[in-house]
Amino acid sequence: MRGSIPVADLPGGLDLHATLESGQSYLWDRLDGEMYDGPPKERWYHLAYEGEVMRVRQRAGLLEWEATTDAEARLRERLRLGDDLPAIRATAPADDTVQAAYDRFWGLRIVADPFFPTLIAFICSAQMRVERIAGMQRALRRSLGETIEFGERTYHTFPAPETLAAATEAELRELGLGYRAPYVQETAEMVASGELERADVDTLPYEAAREALTGYVGVGQKVADCVCLFALSYLEAIPLDTWMQTAIEQYYPECARESYTETSRAFRTALGGEYAGYTQTYLFHHLRTRD
DNA sequence: TAGATACCTTATAG
DNA sequence: ACTATAAGGTATC
Numbered sequence: 326m327r328g329s330i331p332v333a334d335l336p337g338g339l340d341l342h343a344t345l346e347s348g349q350s351y352l353w354d355r356l357d358g359e360m361y362d363g364p365p366k367e368r369w370y371h372l373a374y375e376g377e378v379m380r381v382r383q384r385a386g387l388l389e390w391e392a393t394t395d396a397e398a399r400l401r402e403r404l405r406l407g408d409d410l411p412a413i414r415a416t417a418p419a420d421d422t423v424q425a426a427y428d429r430f431w432g433l434r435i436v437a438d439p440f441f442p443t444l445i446a447f448i449c450s451a452q453m454r455v456e457r458i459a460g461m462q463r464a465l466r467r468s469l470g471e472t473i474e475f476g477e478r479t480y481h482t483f484p485a486p487e488t489l490a491a492a493t494e495a496e497l498r499e500l501g502l503g504y505r506a507p508y509v510q511e512t513a514e515m516v517a518s519g520e521l522e523r524a525d526v527d528t529l530p531y532e533a534a535r536e537a538l539t540g541y542v543g544v545g546q547k548v549a550d551c552v553c554l555f556a557l558s559y560l561e562a563i564p565l566d567t568w569m570q571t572a573i574e575q576y577y578p579e580c581a582r583e584s585y586t587e588t589s590r591a592f593r594t595a596l597g598g599e600y601a602g603y604t605q606t607y608l609f610h611h612l613r614t615r616d
Numbered sequence: 617t618a619g620a621t622a623c624c625t626t627a628t629a630g
Numbered sequence: 631a632c633t634a635t636a637a638g639g640t641a642t643c
């Protein structure tokens with residue numbers, strides 16, 4: 326099936342390119358060089374997950390999609406197309422840097438990615454660059470995922486928890502995960518066995534959810550915040566990575582505290598509270614890609 | 617509870 | 631060519 330959504334109908338519009346290449350999602354893949362070699366901002370992105378393939382591109386004022394199923398409702402959820410960006414931006418501070426970030430990437434939306442692949446991707450993100458994190462996720466899909474044929478192309482889905490739980494540490498190290506290999510295997514086991522799963526977390530208030538997520542192996546507060554923001558829709562979560570730590574020192578020194586939890590509270594307040602994660606993501610993408 | 621250190625692997629700077 | 635350092639941190643002592 327296929328369809329298209331007029332971008333002008335979305336509150337605040339859409340920048341699909343910024344949304345999917347700002348380091349928040351590792352589920353969507355580009356089709357560069359295979360079925361597309363046009364302008365970077367109009368490229369197709371594809372996603373294979375739980376037996377379904379969908380692909381999208383933004384072109385000529387439309388968000389076009391094609392899928393093995395009737396995917397539009399899921400697409401609207403995953404890209405949070407209903408979020409009112411002007412209302413969200415109105416909660417952000419008036420700083421030049423924050424406003425420059427919103428101007429530059431206006432239309433960037435926080436994703437609502439599926440829980441398990443997001444958990445694994447951000448466990449893999451420790452001490453790693455964005456490009457290599459994406460490479461690891463591709464390797465996991467290619468090596469352990471199931472294949473689906475769509476449009477004369479073979480797609481690989483992200484492996485199920487049971488599959489990753491059954492993988493050996495050596496096998497995962499072969500895929501380039503390094504010391505994260507046992508973390509991924511053990512966390513997958515916890516999800517597969519039901520020891521700790523999404524339902525145990527996503528009904529909790531934000532800080533309790535973040536705390537609960539650190540029960541997984543390889544998940545500290547920063548990775549837990551990424552899962553909260555990009556998979557569980559806690560829009561107040563602000564992952565404090567090295568970029569944000571630097572930004573706080575430079576632009577918000579009054580928010581610096583002794584602990585992650587306290588700094589997070591102070592910075593969240595500075596970024597307007599309820600939608601701080603939105604502003605943090607604009608800021609992160611801006612700082613990481615300038616120069 | 618706070619502080620220090622090891623950890624896989626790759627890319628980049630010097 | 632070769633070494634040091636950093637890359638969206640976490641676990642362990």
